Amino acid sequence: xxxxxxxxxxxxxxxxxxxxxxxxxxxxxxxxxxxxxxxxxxxxxxxxxxxxxxxxxxxxxxxxxxxxxxxxxxxxxxxxxxxxxxxxxxxxxxxxxxxxxxxxxxxxxxxxxxxxxxxxxxxxxxxxxxxxxxxxxxxxxxxxxxxxxxxxxxxxxxxxxxxxxxxxxxxxxxxxxxxxxxxxxxxxxxxxxxxxxxxxxxxxxxxxxxxxxxxxxxxxxxxxxxxxxxxxxxxxxxxxxxxxxxxxxxxxxxxxxxxxxxxxxxxxxxxxxxxxxxxxxxxxxxxxxxxxxxxxxxxxxxxxxxxxxxxxxxxxxxxxxxxxxxxxxxxxxxxxxxxxxxxxxxxxxxxxxxxxxxxxxxxxxxxxxxxxxxxxxxx
Amino acid sequence: xxxxxxxxxxxxxxxxxxxxxxxxxxxxxxxxxxxxxxxxxxxxxxxxxxxxxxxxxxxxxxxxxxxxxxxxxxxxxxxxxxxxxxxxxxxxxxxxxxxxxxxxxxxxxxxxxxxxxxxxxxxxxxxxxxxxxxxxxxxxxxxxxxxxxxxxxxxxxxxxxx
Numbered sequence: 001x002x003x004x005x006x007x008x009x010x011x012x013x014x015x016x017x018x019x020x021x022x023x024x025x026x027x028x029x030x031x032x033x034x035x036x037x038x039x040x041x042x043x044x045x046x047x048x049x050x051x052x053x054x055x056x057x058x059x060x061x062x063x064x065x066x067x068x069x070x071x072x073x074x075x076x077x078x079x080x081x082x083x084x085x086x087x088x089x090x091x092x093x094x095x096x097x098x099x100x101x102x103x104x105x106x107x108x109x110x111x112x113x114x115x116x117x118x119x120x121x122x123x124x125x126x127x128x129x130x131x132x133x134x135x136x137x138x139x140x141x142x143x144x145x146x147x148x149x150x151x152x153x154x155x156x157x158x159x160x161x162x163x164x165x166x167x168x169x170x171x172x173x174x175x176x177x178x179x180x181x182x183x184x185x186x187x188x189x190x191x192x193x194x195x196x197x198x199x200x201x202x203x204x205x206x207x208x209x210x211x212x213x214x215x216x217x218x219x220x221x222x223x224x225x226x227x228x229x230x231x232x233x234x235x236x237x238x239x240x241x242x243x244x245x246x247x248x249x250x251x252x253x254x255x256x257x258x259x260x261x262x263x264x265x266x267x268x269x270x271x272x273x274x275x276x277x278x279x280x281x282x283x284x285x286x287x288x289x290x291x292x293x294x295x296x297x298x299x300x301x302x303x304x305x306x307x308x309x310x311x312x313x314x315x316x317x318x319x320x321x322x323x324x325x326x327x328x329x330x331x332x333x334x335x336x337x338x339x340x341x342x343x344x345x346x347x348x349x350x351x352x353x354x355x356x357x358x359x360x361x362x363x364x365x366x367x368x369x370x371x372x373x374x375x376x377x378x379x
Numbered sequence: 380x381x382x383x384x385x386x387x388x389x390x391x392x393x394x395x396x397x398x399x400x401x402x403x404x405x406x407x408x409x410x411x412x413x414x415x416x417x418x419x420x421x422x423x424x425x426x427x428x429x430x431x432x433x434x435x436x437x438x439x440x441x442x443x444x445x446x447x448x449x450x451x452x453x454x455x456x457x458x459x460x461x462x463x464x465x466x467x468x469x470x471x472x473x474x475x476x477x478x479x480x481x482x483x484x485x486x487x488x489x490x491x492x493x494x495x496x497x498x499x500x501x502x503x504x505x506x507x508x509x510x511x512x513x514x515x516x517x518x519x520x521x522x523x524x525x526x527x528x529x530x531x532x533x534x535x536x537x538x539x540x541x
Contacts, residue, residue: 019539032539122541171541293389293404300403341538364393368400 010126014347018331022341029370030341031358034171036235036316038290040272041283044234047275048268056267062259063251064092064243065270071277072243079203080213082221088248091255092265092273096201096229096242099254100165101127102261103197103225103244106253107163108133114197115158117148117166119173119319119345119352121199124165136161139351145310146175146319146351150184159192167199169206169314172348172357174295176314179212186217195250196224201242204233204284207292208313215245222247225254230269232315233284234276239269291316294360294367301371305378316361319345319352323378327354338373382407386415387424391525394428433520433528441488442516443472444495446503447481449511458482461508470498481513492516 015032022028039045063069069086076082084090093099100123108114110132116124117138128135138156140146148166158164164185168177177185189196196214203211215224229242242265244254295312302309302320309320324330328344335341345355360367385405389396398416402409419425434440450461458476465485466474472486485503489495499514521528 013541015539015541019537022538028538030534030536030538033536034540035536037534037536296406297400297403343539364400364404 006130006132010129013122015122015343018335018341018343018347021332021335025335025339028335028339028341029362029366029373031360031362031367031370032341032343033359033361035237035361036232036287037361037363038235038287040234040236040239041276041280043279043283044236044272044276048239048272051268051271056271058267060092060264060267060270062255062264063087063090064265065267065274068092068270068274068277071274072245075277076226076245079211080216082213082215082245084245085248089245089251091244091246091251091258092270093229093242093244093258094262094265094269095231095240096199096227096244097123098240098258098262098265099225099227099229099242099244100124100197100199101130102254102257103227103250104128104131104133104165105257106250107195107197112163113161115153115156115161115164115194116349117164118349119146119170119355120165120349121167121171122348124167125349128165133162137350138164139349140173140175141351142310142321142355146170146173147177147181148185149181150188153185153188158188158194161192161194163195163197164189165197165199167201169202169211170317171202171315172317172343172345172352173319173355174312174315174317175310175319176206176208177212178209179217182212182214182217186214186220189223190219194223196220197227198224199227201227201229202232202315203228205288205291205316206314207288207295211314225250230273230276233287234273234280235287236269236272236276239266239272241265241269241273291360294362294364297364298358298360298367298371301375305371305375316359318358318360319355320358322354322356325354327356331356334374334377338377340370340373340377382411382415383419386412387419390416390425390428431524431526435520435528441490442492442495444487444499444517445515446485446487446499447511447513447515448483448485448503448509450482450508451510452508456508461506464506465503468498468502470495470502481511486517487514 069090072090073084073086076084104127108131112133113136114128114133115136115138125135198214215221215226225244225246227244230236307320309318312318322330331344343357345352398409398412401412470487470489472488475484477484487495504512
């Protein structure tokens, strides 16, 4: 069977190998998990159950249920003072991942360059390749606290790119960008006419103040596609519900792909998401408070162990420097000898070398045990 | 950040968190954590620390009962007076004044059903202001102090994921 060149071009995910290693072992405390350890709020689950009981099992509109799009528009208005038309400027998708994939395919012609801020979520580069585009890695620097800057964009040659994709709060570094950090990036995008694909799936998990969306900056709403969803903040990963906010022509283009590929996002999940937006903000606050405690705990333990780690202020990851020069060897030894799984930073692309992604989406008792094991391993 | 509120919340979650861990989690200095907890104890905000026990996993499971009590009050006797008398019995594990169809909700603990029955009939019922008692034996505990007894759910998330 012939496999397409595009698929052959993309190697299997580096995460896969660590997953397989970890799966073979017993008594593993995994700090390699990219999803909440909480369960989706009961109210949202109940809404999903209720929708099934009432037999709401048909397709919805391609763009998603209107009441959900209205609720999403309401959230954008309340949180960011951004007005999006529920009919023209919002697309509900099967997870933010689907929205991002649709965007790559909607905006890339063969050979088009998409600048990818790195280290980054592992799906961006393959997504660009599958869309026929050319990913251009833009490595961020620890000295800049892994923030995207105009300087690194210039150094990478991003002025030639058609689009820029990034994720803040960031997976895997936990870095966030405030307005003053985003402004030079926005200026760069305006100057070089870049479409900005802003993955804000971790927006609600920001610990150093409010999250800023780049779409709120002057001249940016019209060139930005914002991605968000319910997986991380509402602990609804398995329900696969995300969305995109963008100007009408962008949503129209993405919807053309979505309507043929997916038709519509899962109906049950849309009911859960609607309820989540309407009733679950307290649950989000509570989960964020717990993550924040764990974040401080983990940062503090690494500091005490003498492991360098900048202060991550978002998502549920920290990104310490590897105590060994070879981060992959360290991660492997740690897993094999101590049963603690974390992911080497280079899996997430340029700029991640020599680091480890540590997820604190795990109970405090497990985190303490993991930190004790790491400390003992290093002694 | 309100360190007092944060510490109360954390200690309610797990009273065995060490001062060092509490400092790590709240970002406060260890000394501040110690003095705040001391103040919370002195002020009577924190009244004590206890273990949440799943008795099913022990060989000496006590018999526990929820006892509803109705009382009548007169000019000289208020709820607090009756409560004061009831909390003095070592068999009473908790006592609460509640709204609704009865006045006091009391958890009683003893070695056998007979002991619980005797306690209720010989010690509680004779209290002059108590007009009625209803005893419900606790058959199974599923959750206490916010801790689910069958809550050791296996973490079925992928061990490494994007």
